[in-house]
Amino acid sequence: MTAPFWVLLILLLSTLPAGPVFAEKVKLDSSHWGHEAGEDCVSCHSKSSAGLASQWRESAHAEAGVNCMDCHQADRADVDAIEHEGQIIATIVSPQDCGRCHEKELAEQQGSVHAEAFAIIEDRLPALADNVGGPAMRAASCDQCHGSRVKVKGDGSLDAATWPNSGIGRINPDGSKGSCSSCHGRHRFSKAQAREPAACVRCHSGPDSPDKEVFEASKHGMIYAAQREDMNLDAPEWVAGRDYTAAPTCVTCHMGGAGKLPPSHDVGMRNVWNLNAPVSERQYLVVFEDGVKMELPESAEVPKRGSELVRPDGSSGTVKVVATPKRRRQAMSMVCLECHSKGFTQGFMDQFDSVVELFNSKFALPAREIMDALYREELLTPTPFDEPIEFTYWELWHDEGARARHGAAMMSPNHAWWEGMYVVGRSFYARFLPEARAVAGAKSPVLVDAVLAEDAAHQWLRDPGQSSPILGFGHEESH
Ligand code: HEC
Ligand code: HEC
Ligand code: HEC
Ligand code: HEC
Ligand code: HEC
Ligand code: HEC
Ligand code: HEC
Ligand code: HEC
Incomplete structure (x- = not known):
């Protein structure tokens, strides 16, 4: 087989730089982490909020020497910086912060449908949340799934109307979008946990997006429940067809590696339709030179590679690659083909x-x-x-x-x-x-x-x- 177009697309998507929407933060490697103030954080927090410190102790981060300060450190100039026990820290650890060490995951996650979940519904919030419910509902419902726009008060502390929040498209004080702890429970940040369907069901259940219920009622859910111990969830890598074959989970189909198809933190890549729209239409995925991604309905004119296009936020970008609905379907089908016939x-x-x-x-x-x-x-x-x-x-x-x-x-x-x-x-x-x-x-x-x-x-x-x-x-x- 010659390298098909999707290979190019997927390779491009997995090596994209993060978009330029926020200020660059210093990239870190192992010579940087293990901040010397970390020990004080751990020792005092082992008394106050002991649960949190012990979860961290059991994590891959602790094992690798990544401590509290490696994630929570901040610059004095950050809007949400606070002085805490002699150190400058921020409570929020944004995708951009995680991305200093996890560049690939950040690049995939930024610009994904998930990261854009707040912007897409912003105009509907007042009508539905405020009028039909009341302002208190925003913080407790829509925002918990779609994400809040986090507000920082004058003293650097976070406004309770907007935080705590780990919504999937949260707008962070540093301008980055989303929250890595939407799916990754802190402070374990275990990938085995994120591979479970349970990682998604807080948001993907109920009358409007009953994916939990649908999955459980499907044959896949049936086999998953019966053969969970064959799922190899703890494996260092988790490629369908190679590391497990019993059944697929949400992650298998929407994010995971399958055969030659690489894993991706962009959950929308393999989807053809916009299923939660008043009328569904097949969608092109447009990727710009600067890493920004955008979907266009099939009825729109297909942009050519190299052409300039105005994006929803008003900025313009050069088209790097366009994935047609057909290519996106091929990518999803590659997952199925690990366990089913053509x-x-x-x-x-x-x-x-x-x-x-x-x-x-x-x-x-x-x-x-x-x-x-x-x-x-x-x-x-x-x-x-x-x-x-x-x-x-x-x-x-x-x-x-x-x-x-x-x-x-x-x-x-x-x-x-x-x-x-x-x-x-x-x-x-x-x-x-x-x-x-x-x-x-x-x-x-x-x-x-x-x-x-x-x-x-x-x-x-x-x-x-x-x-x-x-x-x-x-x-x-x-x-
Ligand atoms: C001497 C004890 C002590 C040390 C040292 C300490 N903390 Fe804390 N920290 C606390 C206590 C107590 C609270 C809870 C304060 C409160 O209730 O608002 C807290 C709160 C926090 C919060 C939450 C703030 C919020 O907005 O709710 C974070 C994040 C945090 N600490 C991180 C750290 C980090 C990172 C370090 C290492 C630089 C550290 N702490 C060092 C005692 C400590
Ligand atoms: C891998 C990065 C990472 C490490 C390491 C880390 N944190 Fe956190 N921490 C986070 C994230 C993410 C949040 C959620 C804040 C947000 O973004 O809304 C958080 C939230 C918190 C909070 C407030 C939330 C709560 O449940 O009260 C405290 C307190 C805290 N961390 C303390 C610590 C301490 C103490 C350590 C070290 C034992 C530590 N963190 C290590 C990423 C990290
Ligand atoms: C339990 C989590 C959850 C809550 C609470 C929630 N949503 Fe959603 N919402 C979702 C998910 C998940 C989807 C998308 C599912 C998909 O794409 O298939 C969605 C989709 C939508 C869509 C369609 C998006 C589109 O692309 O057109 C709108 C509009 C919307 N939500 C508005 C709201 C508003 C307004 C609130 C609060 C009043 C709210 N939602 C509360 C999880 C939630
Ligand atoms: C939609 C849920 C979800 C979100 C949001 C999410 N992750 Fe993940 N993450 C996962 C899943 C699922 C896995 C395991 C994937 C696999 O093994 O194929 C994972 C794995 C990882 C891994 C381990 C990768 C490896 O190959 O060992 C890292 C690192 C990671 N995520 C970082 C992040 C960062 C950083 C963010 C935010 C920018 C983030 N994640 C946001 C679901 C998520
Ligand atoms: C200072 C660097 C650094 C930062 C910041 C950081 N990580 Fe990590 N992370 C690591 C290292 C090192 C490992 C262990 C080796 C590996 O798996 O790459 C790791 C592993 C992971 C894993 C895999 C855990 C497993 O079960 O194997 C996940 C998931 C993860 N990180 C998520 C995050 C998230 C989410 C954030 C931000 C809240 C974050 N990391 C911030 C360095 C970092
Ligand atoms: C914190 C809430 C939250 C979590 C956790 C979450 N999602 Fe979502 N997801 C959403 C929302 C909200 C949308 C709708 C975004 C939009 O339409 O802009 C969405 C959209 C999607 C879509 C549709 C993409 C498209 O093409 O339109 C898929 C697929 C998806 N999520 C898969 C997952 C999987 C798999 C997991 C677990 C590994 C997961 N999500 C975890 C909130 C969440
Ligand atoms: C066997 C593979 C498979 C499994 C398992 C699976 N999905 Fe899907 N999912 C699909 C396919 C196929 C579509 C339709 C894609 C398209 O539009 O072409 C889809 C669509 C979706 C959508 C709608 C996307 C949109 O366009 O609005 C969401 C959200 C979603 N899945 C989330 C989940 C969650 C959460 C789970 C686990 C509870 C899950 N999926 C399990 C294959 C799967
Ligand atoms: C990791 C393996 C695996 C993957 C990947 C997978 N499936 Fe399955 N699928 C199964 C198993 C196992 C069954 C149950 C077969 C049986 O009934 O014996 C099943 C059953 C089904 C059924 C029900 C068939 C029946 O006889 O009732 C459908 C439909 C299906 N899969 C479609 C898909 C599609 C579409 C995809 C890709 C989006 C997919 N599957 C991905 C393992 C997988």
């Missing part, structure tokens, strides 16, 4: 893609078109969540539709149908359409019914004589 893998992907396409054409596109029309005609106020149909629509794509799509992506038939598309259908026909007609009034034939007529999938509504939903079995003559 035909099996392709067949599964076809089944999955068809569910996403069904959701789009039958429910997501018509619902979006109807909502757009109701806003355009000023039949709904522009304020989000002040009208019942806005809740119905939000749940249709963000919860119910997400469950169906995640269920089909990760092999839980229950979530694909009973918890997913069945609920989508019920909400669409029995809540969304009646509410839309009530809002549209006399304009219903144009704003609602004409939209439904565009898709043959709704023809059954006008087709008398089909099976009866009450009896469940339709025209029964023989019973």
Whole structure:
């Protein structure tokens, strides 16, 4: 096999420099660590907060001689620097701080969908968190998963409205994004722990992103539970097909090495669709010369290598490489191929893609078109969540539709149908359409019914004589 394009892409992604969004910090090697003040930290903290010090003692860091000060040291000029027992420290240890020793992981993590999780929802926080809940909800919910914008008070201490927080896209005082202790429990920072599905479930569970539930209900989850001791979770390296074969976990498919496919801290690289959007679209992954990454929908014009592109934050960048949805799918399929055949893998992907396409054409596109029309005609106020149909629509794509799509992506038939598309259908026909007609009034034939007529999938509504939903079995003559 000649070096395929994905090899180039993946090699590029794994050797990227960190983006220029924050000030450079000094890179460290073993001659730098083992800060002499570290012993005092350990000895006093073995009395106060003893648990934390003993977790550190059992860590690979302690074994390698990396101590408290190697991570917590700060410059006097840092906004969050505090003077503590004669040393200048910061409580927050940002990705940029870890990256002084773990450059590769930092480069992969920065610019990933995870690191951008705060920016992507920032505009929705007030509407959902503040209006529907109350400001206190931000710190305790959205921000715990998506990340907070950490505020530092005048004395260098951290504002309790924004910290403690280890959200996946946290905006740190030094400008870097995310939190390495989202997945890595401190102060062990054990990679065996991070390989467990449990590392992801704090955020990836519940009605809108039920990946925990989906995984547990899948055959993969079944085998993982039965054969956990065969998973070799403690291995120094953890490559599917070589170091273990029993079953895949979240990490196997989204981050881990598999055969020749290298591991990566960018969880989005192998994904084709944006499954948590009102309408899913296949996505290009664009990588810029300076390491910044960006996704573009398939319907957008594909940028050429070397061309200049304006990015969401307003800066412009030179395109280094573009991964097409097809290449991204090949990367994910390489994981499957360590344990399954080509035909099996392709067949599964076809089944999955068809569910996403069904959701789009039958429910997501018509619902979006109807909502757009109701806003355009000023039949709904522009304020989000002040009208019942806005809740119905939000749940249709963000919860119910997400469950169906995640269920089909990760092999839980229950979530694909009973918890997913069945609920989508019920909400669409029995809540969304009646509410839309009530809002549209006399304009219903144009704003609602004409939209439904565009898709043959709704023809059954006008087709008398089909099976009866009450009896469940339709025209029964023989019973
Ligand atoms: C003589 C005892 C002592 C020494 C030495 C010491 N600490 Fe502490 N440290 C404490 C105590 C007590 C607290 C809790 C203070 C409080 O409750 O706010 C604390 C708090 C902290 C905090 C949390 C601050 C916050 O924002 O909540 C960090 C981080 C920390 N220490 C790190 C270190 C590091 C790194 C060193 C080594 C330079 C060190 N400590 C040395 C006693 C000590
Ligand atoms: C590998 C880097 C690393 C090392 C080594 C390390 N810490 Fe931390 N520490 C962190 C991170 C990450 C956080 C979470 C702060 C944040 O970013 O929000 C943290 C948080 C803390 C906190 C506040 C959180 C809490 O649970 O109270 C204290 C106190 C603390 N560290 C003390 C220590 C002490 C004492 C040592 C040495 C025994 C130590 N740390 C070693 C990375 C490290
Ligand atoms: C339990 C963790 C958790 C909490 C709490 C949470 N989210 Fe999310 N949210 C997620 C995850 C995980 C995803 C993405 C899943 C995916 O991409 O498949 C997501 C996706 C989203 C999306 C869709 C993102 C997109 O790309 O369009 C929006 C919008 C959103 N969340 C807003 C919020 C708001 C606002 C709050 C608080 C009111 C909140 N979330 C609370 C975990 C959470
Ligand atoms: C989404 C969860 C997640 C986040 C966030 C995360 N990690 Fe990891 N990390 C993992 C997993 C899972 C592994 C084990 C991967 C494997 O063995 O294939 C790991 C492994 C590592 C390793 C060991 C690598 C090796 O080859 O031995 C280091 C070092 C590391 N992470 C550093 C970081 C740093 C630094 C950050 C923040 C920039 C970070 N991680 C953020 C999940 C995460
Ligand atoms: C001063 C250098 C230094 C800093 C700062 C540092 N590490 Fe490490 N880290 C190491 C060394 C050395 C090892 C052990 C050798 C190795 O695995 O590379 C290690 C190992 C690890 C491992 C693998 C643990 C295992 O089970 O084998 C993880 C995960 C990790 N670090 C995460 C982090 C995170 C997250 C941060 C920031 C909160 C961080 N490190 C900060 C030097 C550092
Ligand atoms: C602290 C919360 C948190 C943890 C822990 C976490 N994630 Fe996420 N993850 C999120 C949020 C929030 C999003 C949505 C980001 C967005 O849409 O911007 C997300 C998105 C994703 C995506 C979608 C990427 C894409 O292409 O859209 C994948 C895949 C993913 N996470 C996998 C994982 C895996 C695997 C783990 C565990 C090793 C994990 N996550 C741990 C919060 C988390
Ligand atoms: C057998 C492989 C496999 C396992 C195990 C797995 N996933 Fe997935 N996951 C996929 C595939 C395939 C997709 C769809 C990718 C695409 O869009 O092409 C997906 C999609 C996702 C998405 C949605 C991404 C988006 O575009 O919004 C998230 C989030 C996610 N997975 C998280 C997890 C978490 C968390 C776990 C563990 C609880 C997990 N996955 C286990 C293969 C897996
Ligand atoms: C580490 C090995 C491993 C990897 C990697 C893996 N699987 Fe599996 N998969 C299994 C095992 C084991 C089973 C259970 C087989 C059985 O029923 O005997 C399974 C079952 C399945 C099933 C259910 C089949 C059935 O007969 O009901 C599907 C579908 C599936 N895998 C798809 C995938 C896809 C798609 C990927 C890649 C995104 C993937 N798997 C990655 C090991 C793996």
